[in-house]
Amino acid sequence: MTPVDTNNKGGWKTTARELSNPKVLSMLFLGFSAGIPLLLIFSSLSLWLREAGVERQAVTFFSWAALGYSFKFVWAPLIDKLPLPVLTRRFGRRRAWLLVSQLAIIAAIVGMALVDPATGTGHVTRMAIAAVLLGFSAATQDIVIDAYRIESAAPRLQGLMSSTYIAGYRIGMVVAGAGALYLAALFGSEAGDYSFPAWQLTYLVMASTMLIGVLTTLLISEPETRRPDAHVYGASDYLRLVGVFLVAAAAFAGGFFISGGAFAGLKAWAGGGPIAGFLLETLHFAVAVSAAVAVGWLLVAAGAVNAAMAHETWIEPALDFFRRYGLKTALLLLALIGLYRISDIVLGVISNVFYQDIGFSKPQIATAVKTFGVIVSILGGLLGGLMATRYGVMRILMLGAILSAATNLIFVVLALAGPDLTWLYIAVAADNLAAGLASAAFVAFLSSLTSVSFTAVQYAIFSSLMTLLPKVLGGYSGSIVDGIGYPGFFVFTTLIGVPVVLLVWLAGRSLAIDDRAKEAAAAA
Template sequence: MTQETKAVEGWRSTSRNLLDRRVISMLFLGFSAGIPLLLIFSSLSLWLREAGVERNEVTFFSWAALAYSFKFVWAPLIDKLPLPFLTRWLGRRRGWMLTAQLGIIGAILLMSAVDPAGDADSLVRMALAAVLLGFSAATQDIVIDAFRIESAPPRLQALMSSTYIAGYRVGMVASGAGALILASSFGSEAGSYSYAAWQSTYHIMASVMLIGVFTTLFVHEPETSAARAHAYPTSEYLRLTGTFIVVACAFVAAFFLSDGLFTQLKALAGDGNLTNFLLELLHLASAVGAAVLAGWSMVQAGAINRSTARETWIEPVLDFFSRYGLKTALLILALVGLYRISDIVLGVISNVFYQDIGFTKPQIATAVKTFGVFVSIAGGLLGGLLASRYGVMRILLLGAALSSAAQLTFVALALVGPNLLMLYIAVGADNLVAGLASAAFVAFLSSLTSVSFTAVQYAIFSSLMTLLPKLLGGYSGSIVDGIGYPGFFVFTCVIGIPVIGLVWLAGRKLSIDGQARAKT
């Protein structure tokens, strides 16, 4: 068989894997995961504004999505706690998945039952329902990530990541643009608010979640999940849950109660972006410290068994460092925290940029929300195919290089102004590369997890992935004010260059063969 024939057969084999039922199931689970987020952000924001809610009150509702950033806090419980009846019926992963999906449906229905234009308590009820939606959606993400990693061999992980991302994007379109179209068609517009229109829209969004429910019922429980089922006395599970509640409350209380102090520190420090960024990190670290102190105090007081606490929260972290060693583990964490820094920092201000240089809202919506989404889906599928064919690390390196280079198309757009062709080139390049890089990156993160702590470790990685870029992205407006848009996009290009070096170093340290392992 010639080399060319082998290559063709290799591509055919990779393409056939796209039809594997496990790969296809991730398309529908990805769709289920993509539905909730925009029902908290853009769609809910527009609903509240049409109902006459003040803009500053509308922005508070974004806090309901904080669960996505801190899901690693309760991910250990997903690995430990069985659910009455559901765990025996469906298994550990599917039982939790169904519970999260029913929680999402219930939260959406609760939101639909509240008219934000009603009495003063209506916003409180809406906020509580939105918090429940954010918590349930983040829990679903934890379980789906663990289910994806455990349900298929390494050769399918890249393709499963790409179909998951494709489904997620479609779900976001359905709950974003789809929800707005539905509300408009039912008769709610700015200046002509209709509660019934939004109520019907959210009812439909709740029913759409049944796609995820039916998928959960028809897929198979991963064998590794069943083999690792834990058995503790009921009292121990109750103590574990109580400890988590105390730790979570300590984190939230410390974060919000110290907000005033850190705001004053920022004011004293002046307008320095770097100083403010470091203070934000310190703010977050102080809340994490308060949570750790609360957990330690609970253990010292005997509220939870020491060995249970260690196995739940400490061993997943120790396992990661013991498998890779301190130097390699720190290298991996740096790569995880910085890999998507260029496109996330740019994405924070991209829509403002399009509007500032003269594009209309319909032009932006068509280019970004329609064309960009489909290009990103194509990029994700391409990334999955390439990673399956040529290996995750090679495509990870390609994605890092292209992500940095794609920023230069925005420099060109900033210089030429509102040129529609250039807009589509920039949006297309950005979304194609982001899709390709994301598929390889998710497969890479999946390979890093230990089968003993899948949910916990992946939750930590996925939270770390967006934490630093989002914190830095919060200062993108100030950076633009200082150096202008062309300079800002050169900056986003430059900060992506060190990532290429991190991927290269990681490629030398790691051997990706199903699960990443430190070279010996």
């Protein structure tokens, strides 16, 4: 089944009835649970740090705490393979990991609430550690929810599952975005009048909202196993697999920090510009990843872990994707996945800082961006799901790519107009409608590319690749704005979305050719 034909072709009445399916409804609450952590790392945390006096460049660098979302494919195979003592027997493979990840998210948010970033560099570092833990835990929850969504319902329901998940996700973002800003203001923190207790209480309230996800996990049923494991491994094999992963992860961290001084020197030599910084930081990540891969390979070669198990866990899911699509089409699809969201993610990293910099108050931002905007994005997501059902995923992917890039130009007008509420609402409405529509089609597209034999791993690879480059580039958004100003930055985010339109066209053409070739071979 290709991305062109994955959706339910039933009538509107059938679609409406299926919206009440318990499996579809469960995705609303799990989506809410997934939507809570992200803004507590991005925009809400950005405003907290700015009010606490942290420099703008350091604030945007905090977006890298969410890079766990982009590297989750590394430990997704462990979640597919590893049982959790007691919990897996009690709840099942997916629900056990869901429960653990949700409790870890709560612990990380509480940890952030206990740190005042205004009291010195050491406290900012502690905040960064807690934010990284939140990003890691939230990414783990996403891995399990994505696998649960694909495994728990038939393909005809996947479009609706994606739409309700996105709706819940956006509602969670309203709570973590607008809700957090309203609470912080209500509890007494404002720009120029910072209050740590206000933000502390706000984040503790946000931690409590995750109990909705915990309750959902306890109530839903475990999806039926689609495939038995090819081999049954012992506890020692699982422990050794985890050990190899931890050593490889340590090699990544060590390689990243050890080489940090050298790359800092290269950045200074290159003049410290945002483009050179981005390219060098990308190379910096590549060096660290290479170190992790090399260490992992050496450990497997040395017999530290069952070689067949390691191959099934990390290699076979990637090989399966290339076998199904062929090298040329697979690389084209990976390029599309990696770049599709680049325009809106790069803009989104600094959007809240932009609104505050041009003169909007926190309540105005909360109302327009975190309430009105998210409602529009929910409507856009539902519209995208219905249009993908009616017209096909690839057509709506193309529409989403065009709109996501083009609507960024409205922010140029807003930057020139200043704190004009009319233009704020126009910009927010256009941006969120485009993002919601594109996201619904994109989730359905990614789900259709996933083999049920490697559900968690392959979807984690796709969704990780989707955010990796945009988030690395987004970390430099503050530096880019300092260099070319907000109008130039928004034009830049539009231009980097133009190649995506070409990639969607090429991918649709390639998939159609592959389908015709398969049909011809079957007929012969």
